[in-house]
Amino acid sequence: MSQRGETQLVLLWRDPEVGYVYWELTGEVRPREAWARLVRLEAGDGVEELERWRVDEALSGRFVRADQGRARYRAELGEVGSDGSFKVRASSEVSEAPGRGPGDGAPRFVRVMLSKTQGLSWEPTEHSHPTLGRFLPGVGQRPSSTAFVGDQKTRGDDHRKGDA
Structure with a gap:
């Protein structure tokens, strides 16, 4: 990764369809001749x-639109030749756009995981959502994912032992 004061390009994801490309330019790349692009x-x-x-010259970033979630993208900074070719001077790290995850209306629970190698990810489970992802109001036991079996709690219970 580049340090402050070096030409650099960073691609960050806001959601599966929109990313943000941030750049810093130094003397090796002149803003009047510089172009940037997003590639899949x-x-x-x-x-x-x-x-x-x-x-x-007045800007240091731009929102860009991705066309596929879970695809790999890279932002590139360079110069455009007279024939329209793109000569890359700097590029961001390769970044995978987030995929669309289940939300309201999803038929099943998902298990969310955080790892050093893959970052934040999820996988479907066999547990169905009651009423398609919306819990019914009230108290009582609610099923949880098997990943959290030892951590099951009952809604509405007072979990602070010793408090009366």
Whole structure:
């Protein structure tokens, strides 16, 4: 990763469809000649350019639109040749756009996991949502995922032992 004061490009995800590209330029890349683009990395060595824009001296970032969740993307900074070719001077790290996860209306619970290698991820479970993801009001026992069997609690119970 680049340090402050070096030319750098960073791609961050807001959601599965929108990312933010941030850049810092140094003397090696002149803003008047600089262009940036968002590319989707395809199987093998394929690269598809999704968006290209001229870097403005007054700006240091731009929102970009991704076309596929769970696809791999990279932002690139460079110069455009007279034939329209793109000469890359700097690029962001490869980043996977987040996928669409189950939300309201999802038929099943998901198990959320955090790991050092994959970051935040989720996987479906066999546990069905009551009323399609919306818990009915009231108190009583609610089923939990098998990943948390030892941690099951009953809604409405006072879990503070010794308090009366």
